[in-house]
Amino acid sequence: MSIIYLTNIQAHSIERRVQLYMILKNNFSKTIALIVGTLLLLLCMGVSIVYGYANTSIQTTIESFTQFNQSNEHIIIQNVRIPRVLIATCVGASLAITGVLMQTLTKNPLASPGILGINAGAGFAVVFAMIFFHVSNLQSFAWIAFLGATIAALSVYGISSAGRDAVTPVKITLAGAAISALFASLTQGLLATNEAALEQVLFWLAGSVQGRKLEILLSVLPYLIIGWIAALLISSKMNILALGDDVARGLGLRLGFMKLMVGLIVILLAGGSVAIAGPIGFVGIVVPHFARKFVGTDHRWLIPMAALLGGILLLLADVTARYIIMPQEVPVGVMTAMIGTPFFIYLARKGGKK
Amino acid sequence: MKNLKTIRLLQNKVSFLLDIKASKKLTLISIIALAVFLFSASFGDSFINPIKVLQVLIGNGSDFDQLIIVDFRMPRIFIAAFAGMALAVAGAILQGIIKNPLASPDLIGISAGGGAAVVGFLAMFSDSNHSLTVSIEWLPLAGFIGATIVGLIVYIFAWKDGVTPTRLVLIGIGVSAFMQAITTMLMIIGPIYQASEANKWITGSVKSADWSQVQIVVPLILILLLITFFITRQLNVQELGDDTAASLGQSVQKTRLFLLLLSSSLVASAISFAGAIGFVGLMAPHIARRIVGPSFGVLIPTSAAIGAILVMVADIIGRTAFNPLEVPAGVFTAAIGAPYFIYLLFRNPRK
Numbered sequence: 001m002s003i004i005y006l007t008n009i010q011a012h013s014i015e016r017r018v019q020l021y022m023i024l025k026n027n028f029s030k031t032i033a034l035i036v037g038t039l040l041l042l043l044c045m046g047v048s049i050v051y052g053y054a055n056t057s058i059q060t061t062i063e064s065f066t067q068f069n070q071s072n073e074h075i076i077i078q079n080v081r082i083p084r085v086l087i088a089t090c091v092g093a094s095l096a097i098t099g100v101l102m103q104t105l106t107k108n109p110l111a112s113p114g115i116l117g118i119n120a121g122a123g124f125a126v127v128f129a130m131i132f133f134h135v136s137n138l139q140s141f142a143w144i145a146f147l148g149a150t151i152a153a154l155s156v157y158g159i160s161s162a163g164r165d166a167v168t169p170v171k172i173t174l175a176g177a178a179i180s181a182l183f184a185s186l187t188q189g190l191l192a193t194n195e196a197a198l199e200q201v202l203f204w205l206a207g208s209v210q211g212r213k214l215e216i217l218l219s220v221l222p223y224l225i226i227g228w229i230a231a232l233l234i235s236s237k238m239n240i241l242a243l244g245d246d247v248a249r250g251l252g253l254r255l256g257f258m259k260l261m262v263g264l265i266v267i268l269l270a271g272g273s274v275a276i277a278g279p280i281g282f283v284g285i286v287v288p289h290f291a292r293k294f295v296g297t298d299h300r301w302l303i304p305m306a307a308l309l310g311g312i313l314l315l316l317a318d319v320t321a322r323y324i325i326m327p328q329e330v331p332v333g334v335m336t337a338m339i340g341t342p343f344f345i346y347l348a349r350k351g352g353k354k
Numbered sequence: 355m356k357n358l359k360t361i362r363l364l365q366n367k368v369s370f371l372l373d374i375k376a377s378k379k380l381t382l383i384s385i386i387a388l389a390v391f392l393f394s395a396s397f398g399d400s401f402i403n404p405i406k407v408l409q410v411l412i413g414n415g416s417d418f419d420q421l422i423i424v425d426f427r428m429p430r431i432f433i434a435a436f437a438g439m440a441l442a443v444a445g446a447i448l449q450g451i452i453k454n455p456l457a458s459p460d461l462i463g464i465s466a467g468g469g470a471a472v473v474g475f476l477a478m479f480s481d482s483n484h485s486l487t488v489s490i491e492w493l494p495l496a497g498f499i500g501a502t503i504v505g506l507i508v509y510i511f512a513w514k515d516g517v518t519p520t521r522l523v524l525i526g527i528g529v530s531a532f533m534q535a536i537t538t539m540l541m542i543i544g545p546i547y548q549a550s551e552a553n554k555w556i557t558g559s560v561k562s563a564d565w566s567q568v569q570i571v572v573p574l575i576l577i578l579l580l581i582t583f584f585i586t587r588q589l590n591v592q593e594l595g596d597d598t599a600a601s602l603g604q605s606v607q608k609t610r611l612f613l614l615l616l617s618s619s620l621v622a623s624a625i626s627f628a629g630a631i632g633f634v635g636l637m638a639p640h641i642a643r644r645i646v647g648p649s650f651g652v653l654i655p656t657s658a659a660i661g662a663i664l665v666m667v668a669d670i671i672g673r674t675a676f677n678p679l680e681v682p683a684g685v686f687t688a689a690i691g692a693p694y695f696i697y698l699l700f701r702n703p704r705k
Contacts, residue, residue: 110524114531177461177527182692184534185632188557189685193676195550202549206538281531328543337535344528345511348521 030295030305037308041089044315048085049077052322056081083214088318088332089311090217091209091277092287094224094269096310097231097303099284100291104242104299105262106172109347112284113149113270116176119279120183121152122271123205127187131197142220142275148183149271153263155179207280207333209318220272227268231303234261238299280333282340283310289347313339376646380656383645387435387659390666394431395423397670399677430563434669434683435662436575437628438638442661443582444620445635446642446654450589451613452522458636459621462526463508464501465630466533468622471500473540473552480544494570494626498619504529505618509611558631558684559672567627574623579658582616586650589613593648631668631684633691634661640698664690 050061054076064074095113102111113119125148129135135144156176187205191198203210237258240248249255273280287310288302295301317335324330395407402419409415410423445458452462459465475496479488508529512522537556541549588609591599599606625631638661639653646652668686675681 115527173524173527174461177530178692178695181460181632182688185557185684185688188553189682189688191553192550192557192559192682192685193679198550198553202538202542206535206542281535325543330539331542334535334539337532341528341532344531345525348524348528349511349514 030301033294034301034304034308037305037312041308041311041315044312044319045085045089048088048315048319049081051319052076052081053327080211083212083217084209084318085315086214087212087217087276088209088314090221090224091273091280092283092310092312092314093307094227094273094310095280095283095314096287096291096306097228098266098269098273099286099310100288100299100303100306101231101238101262101266102284103288104238105259105266107242107244108172109289110173110285110344111176112282113266113273114279114281114284115173115180116156117152117179117183118149118156118266118270119274119281120180120187121150121155122146122148122274123279124148124183124187124190125151126275127190127197127201127205130201131190131194141216142223142272145275146223146267146271149267149274152179152183153267153270157263203331204278206331207278207336208329208331209277209314210329210332212276216276220275223268223272227265227272228307230261230265231269232300234258234265235299235303238262238303239297242297242299278331278333280314280336282336282344283313285347286336286340286343287313289343373647373649373652376649376652376656379646380652380659383656383659383663387662387666390663391431391435394434394666394670395427397674398422398427425565429565429568430561430669431666432568433563433571433628434665436572437624437631438634438661438663438665439579439658440575440620440624440661441631441634441665442638442642442657443579443654444617444624445637445661446639446650446657447582447589447613447617447620448635449639450593450650451610451617453593453595457523458633459617460630460632460635461530462523463528463530463533464505464526464618464621465625465632466530466537467504467507468497468501468618468625469556469630470533470537470540471496471503472555472626473537474500476552476555477540477544494574494623497626498622501618501622501625502615504533505614509614555629557682558625558629558687559680559682561673561680561682563627571623571627575620578616578620578623582620582654585613585616586654589650593650628665629682629684631665632688633695634664634687637687637691637694638664640694 046058046061050056050058054073056073056077060073061077063069064077068074068078099112102113102116103109105111106116122145125144126141129140129144135141156172156179191201237253240251240253241255241258241262243251245255248258270284287306291302291306291309295305314332314336317339318332321330321332321335324335392407392411393404396402396404400422402423406415406419407423410419415423441459444464448457448459448462451457472493475493479492508522508526511529512518512525514521537552541552544552588604591602591604592606592609592613594602596606599609621635639657641660642653642656646656664687665683668683668690671686672681672683
């Protein structure tokens with residue numbers, strides 16, 4: 001809608017840029033892409049339920065729904081695999097949406113909750129509460145993670161907007177890395193003095209969707225759903241925001257309010273994800289770029305596409321993580337880092353000319 | 355310029371400019387570092403009068419004091435002081451290469467690489483009784499290999515018709531995250547005892563220092579510092595920018611690579627026994643620059659002295675503030691370092 005208000009030349013150049021960039025051009029093919037994405041997501045969910053250390057087949061999986069018989073396989077499927085799959089899907093989708101929002105907000109292709117210190121902040125808050133207030137209740141875990149995420153997000157934004165000039169991508173990345181390092185160091189310090197707590201949280205800190213109960217997801221799910229819906233609702237406004245602050249203001253967008261909204265959604269989704277799965281990095285960086293390749297920069301398509309791809313990526317990473325050092329499992333956060341780092345380097349090299 | 359004095363040695367073969375005012379300041383800071391070094395031996399589970407400490411050091415103390423100071427406290431103070439120096443100098447060199455005041459070995463992944471290598475070393479060469487199957491003397495080598503390899507990887511990936519400082523930092527951040535992921539994985543697949551050891555190490559602690567470690571680390575760092583001292587003029591040239599440096603006859607990229615290697619060697623030797631004590635490489639050169647100015651000739655030794663003071667003080671706080679609990683020194687350097695970093699960003703709106 002907003003593009004109409006631009007001059008013809010501007011609109012034309014934007015359109016051409018977008019067209020060069022993306023593969024799918026019209027709404028019909030984008031709709032097909034979303035449907036294919038959904039099917040792929042469902043397929044990955046199925047694969048993730050069926051394959052793992054305990055041998056199960058598609059048949060036993062279906063039987064566990066239709067005629068549950070208390071056998072080991074059925075219990076594993078119902079109590080271990082299904083929560084895990086649902087959690088991976090929700091967390092992957094949330095992180096991917098967070099990545100899209102942060103990249104547009106900061107105009108930084110490298111922005112994501114991991115790089116900008118939000119994960120580390122939430123992680124620190126949870127460890128702190130566990131050691132000093134002996135919190136083990138899941139509901140409060142979520143609130144504490146939100147608090148930590150908020151503090152970290154505010155400090156990164158505060159720091160990086162402190163200068164008189166505009167917030168440059170490098171500056172915001174550096175600020176995030178430093179905040180991240182600080183929180184990581186504080187977390188490690190707490191754990192170094194408390195070995196019992198280390199044992200409890202080590203796996204959580206690496207980022208993992210293993211061994212989480214469905215209740216953890218359910219306690220956080222309302223916040224995630226609010227975040228998803230809100231992200232979709234503001235998606236057309238995000239398109240205006242992406243044109244730059246001056247243009248957006250000229251088009252009548254309430255910038256302050258808009259940025260606040262985006263910040264809140266980021267905190268809801270990133271904080272919620274950390275509360276469930278621990279800090280999982282790189283999903284937020286990688287997925288938005290792939291989603292943009294498919295559907296372009298229109299956020300009304302980009303956000304749902306990124307959500308689907310995020311779920312798929314995390315599910316696949318989780319299935320792979322089960323097989324690498326069997327019978328043990330690699331935390332999925334380590335897997336995403338292994339997939340994500342080469343991509344991060346690619347992006348950093350590509351953007352280096354600026 | 356009236357404060358500068360030229361010193362020529364060996365029939366004019368070696369000459370350097372001495373900034374008298376800065377040298378005075380450097381002397382003062384060195385004396386402070388020495389004082390902290392001595393005072394540091396007084397603190398611990400029990401307070402020992404500094405005069406008694408001096409008596410012990412000249413060989414006159416009681417046997418009990420002798421035991422505590424020489425056997426328990428001195429090794430960790432030595433390690434703290436030298437690790438501080440090495441990290442500070444490594445940071446000063448990196449800031450010179452990258453020309454970004456926010457660069458430090460922790461940010462660009464060198465520390466994380468050393469960390470992953472050391473945790474990997476502990477995991478690979480530990481038997482079921484948690485004792486090492488090979489000599490601990492190899493640990494710095496493992497750290498060095500890790501730090502250097504990561505330093506090189508970052509450098510290679512940042513190469514695209516030469517290395518720009520910005521790209522080096524960004525890629526360093528990415529590689530650093532990757533190394534942390536590997537470290538976490540090694541910690542998880544090992545036994546919990548090992549994870550706890552590794553965690554203490556990653557945070558940066560000089561708690562388990564002993565004389566055998568001092569014997570390895572101190573000569574190593576001294577040699578590296580000596581090399582650094584001779585290469586400072588190259589650093590001064592690098593800071594002028596690539597074009598100027600090239601026109602002054604410097605082979606810019608080669609020098610930059612060598613400096614990067616030197617910096618990672620310093621980091622590796624520091625963190626091999628003291629762990630990844632964060633933010634020292636960021637803070638010390640900045641504080642030093644504010645005191646003696648940007649010329650690397652005096653900046654490097656001043657940074658070294660300040661780095662030593664920082665880590666020693668952090669260690670004193672760590673072992674006394676929450677007694678009987680020992681908090682790793684790295685927590686305090688991070689706690690001071692991060693606000694300082696924020697202060698730098700507020701102070702430097704230009705870059």
